Amino acid sequence: MLCERCGTRANADEQFCGDCGEYLDWDAARADEPAPPEPSEPPAAEEAADPEQPGPVAVQPAPVKPGEAVNRPTSPAPAASRPEETGASCRSCGTGNATHRRYCRRCGTELTAPAEPERTTWWGRLLAWWRARRTHPAGHRRRLTPRRWGRVVVVTLLIAAVVGVIAAFPGRPVVDWAVNSVMDRFSDRAPVVPVEVTASSVVGGFGADDAFDGVSNEYWAPDPASDGVGEWIEARFAEPVRLVDVLVSSGASRVQEDFLGQARPAGLEITFTDVEGETTVAEVSLQDSAEPQKFGFGVSDVVSVRFTITSMYGHEPGRHVAVGEVEFFTRA
Known part of the structure; x- marks a missing residue:
């Protein structure tokens, strides 16, 4: 069968065109095929001119009655050849497909379309980043180099300075209130x-x-x-x-x-x-x-x-x- 959209030849077990994904309506195609011709009556064999004269006698086929099927030797039909199904399996129905196909032969799903990326939440992405950041090869031992030590010291000093400014100026009442509230709650x-x-x-x-x-x-x-x-x-x-x-x-x-x-x-x-x-x-x-x-x-x-x-x-x-x-x- 030929695809009505692109003309690509399709095998009998394919329900969708491998090149354009068009649905192959095999029932409609069979309905459009012409009916096979009815067998005609073979001509009668000629009688010999002189039955007494010797000569080779041709063997004539037996007459066929009207409506009777004629059995004639036919050559075997060539087996349908199709490429091996070594391509990717369909992600929708799991059917194997040939490597040259762009669409699944059973359900018509596009085989070359990339799979949708898995959606994750922002905290999932943050956790994955943190895990990847802290993952090291086997035998690795992280050491604080002088450069890293310098970063630790600078960050510590900045945090101490910010806390000191907050405690000494605008944030002092808030800090005092928080400390007193905790002490009030847990003291006798x-x-x-x-x-x-x-x-x-x-x-x-x-x-x-x-x-x-x-x-x-x-x-x-x-x-x-x-x-x-x-x-x-x-x-x-x-x-x-x-x-x-x-x-x-x-x-x-x-x-x-x-x-x-x-x-x-x-x-x-x-x-x-x-x-x-x-x-x-x-x-x-x-x-x-x-x-x-x-x-x-x-x-x-x-x-x-x-x-x-x-x-x-x-x-x-x-x-x-x-x-x-x-x-x-x-x-x-």
Whole structure:
């Protein structure tokens, strides 16, 4: 069969043209072939002129009846020759192909097209580069030459210089914050007792000292003439300290009945003042519970702390706001 597109001759077991990849429609080709001619009746043999005269007698073939097949000796058809399939196998179907073919004889896949490169992620390429960089032949021992030593020294000095600049100038607060945060997290705690306490106002028998005496049934209460919002209590320390945690116990007592008998602070504004007079303000919300509530801050060089009431639980006429206990902790 000849390819209809390029005219290349194809063998009977090839479904696609080896030169252009065109599909070979063998069924259509067989349908277009002319039908073989029907066998005709052979002519009758001539009778001898004189049957009594001796002579050679020719052997005539037997007459053939209409529709009967005629068996005649034929020469064997030459075997279909095709080149050995020594070329590359098809990457789609695995069929072997001859070396001269450009397309697979079974599925038509182009044999000469390069295979698509394997796609890898950027980290896969980086890992491959790193492995190749660190791969050395057997018996190789990497040594630091004077040139390599010089590079190591220069890189080390540059890193040290950068760290020093960051620690000394713009990055110093960040470095200090990171170091202090790590130390605050893993160090033990030690209590800090203020040397002086003051308050915006007090009610008889419930002074500012009662909020720092370590007793849960004594508390500080501001003047009941006010609604309690804006009232404050302040503690001062003998020397600057780093405050890590603050514990606040609200209410008049840890006994539930006494606890609910007075109003309790719901919100506090905490102001930390350091040795240079700069302040750090934090807003905290308290749960309406008699148990101590801990708040972590981590503020350095603190000399005083003020607690200002911003909201309350259970405020009614005749009741005053009760702050049971305040405790301070630093690193041990």
